[in-house]
Amino acid sequence: MDKNKIVNFCKNCEAWCCYDGVYLTEEDEKKIKTVVENNKDFFSFIPNNYIVDGNWENLFNGRKTNVKPKNYKNNGYPKHFNQTTCVFSVNNKCMLQEFAIEKGEEEWKYKPFTCCTFPLQKRDGKFFAPSEVEDNCNIGEKYPGYVSFLPCYNLKKVDLNKEIEFSDKKSKCNKRS
Numbered sequence: 001m002d003k004n005k006i007v008n009f010c011k012n013c014e015a016w017c018c019y020d021g022v023y024l025t026e027e028d029e030k031k032i033k034t035v036v037e038n039n040k041d042f043f044s045f046i047p048n049n050y051i052v053d054g055n056w057e058n059l060f061n062g063r064k065t066n067v068k069p070k071n072y073k074n075n076g077y078p079k080h081f082n083q084t085t086c087v088f089s090v091n092n093k094c095m096l097q098e099f100a101i102e103k104g105e106e107e108w109k110y111k112p113f114t115c116c117t118f119p120l121q122k123r124d125g126k127f128f129a130p131s132e133v134e135d136n137c138n139i140g141e142k143y144p145g146y147v148s149f150l151p152c153y154n155l156k157k158v159d160l161n162k163e164i165e166f167s168d169k170k171s172k173c174n175k176r177s
């Protein structure tokens with residue numbers, strides 16, 4: 001899978017997408033707890049409550065990764081995003097991904113499914129480039145959106161064809177397992 005275009009965007013954006021952590025599936029939570037419990041030395045930087053109950057603007061509840069304070073340096077950082085980041089983010093890198101790389105495993109093995117497919121957006125079971133669907137986190141002046149405020153929002157379908165194909169396949173595999 002060619003991730004060069006996405007990786008180039010990520011290098012320059014201080015991992016803004018990780019500012020609030022991520023909501024997890026049951027499968028994600030089990031997988032993360034297992035890898036953390038079995039590798040306490042590697043994950044010694046995370047707090048005990050690395051997964052918590054989340055509530056987004058009284059519109060959505062669920063289990064999610066916890067967050068920690070972070071000072072974003074880029075002036076373009078959206079004002080309605082908090083100065084926080086996911087507890088698994090270190091120096092703008094996802095340590096669940098870094099762990100898998102260090103162990104020589106498939107790099108997205110422990111990463112939550114939403115993070116693996118980001119910035120693709122899903123509607124009616126299909127994946128799209130972010131700008132092709134409405135930003136469903138736009139709830140007005142107080143919070144005017146999420147993905148549409150990220151630099152990778154401008155990636156087009158043509159840039160993301162391989163990612164869309166990969167995510168469709170991975171999504172089908174997840175349903176089967």
Ligand code: SF4
Pocket residue numbers: 017018021022065086087088089093094095096111112115
């Ligand atoms: S799990 Fe990794 S990619 Fe997902 S929000 Fe946390 S640090 Fe970012």
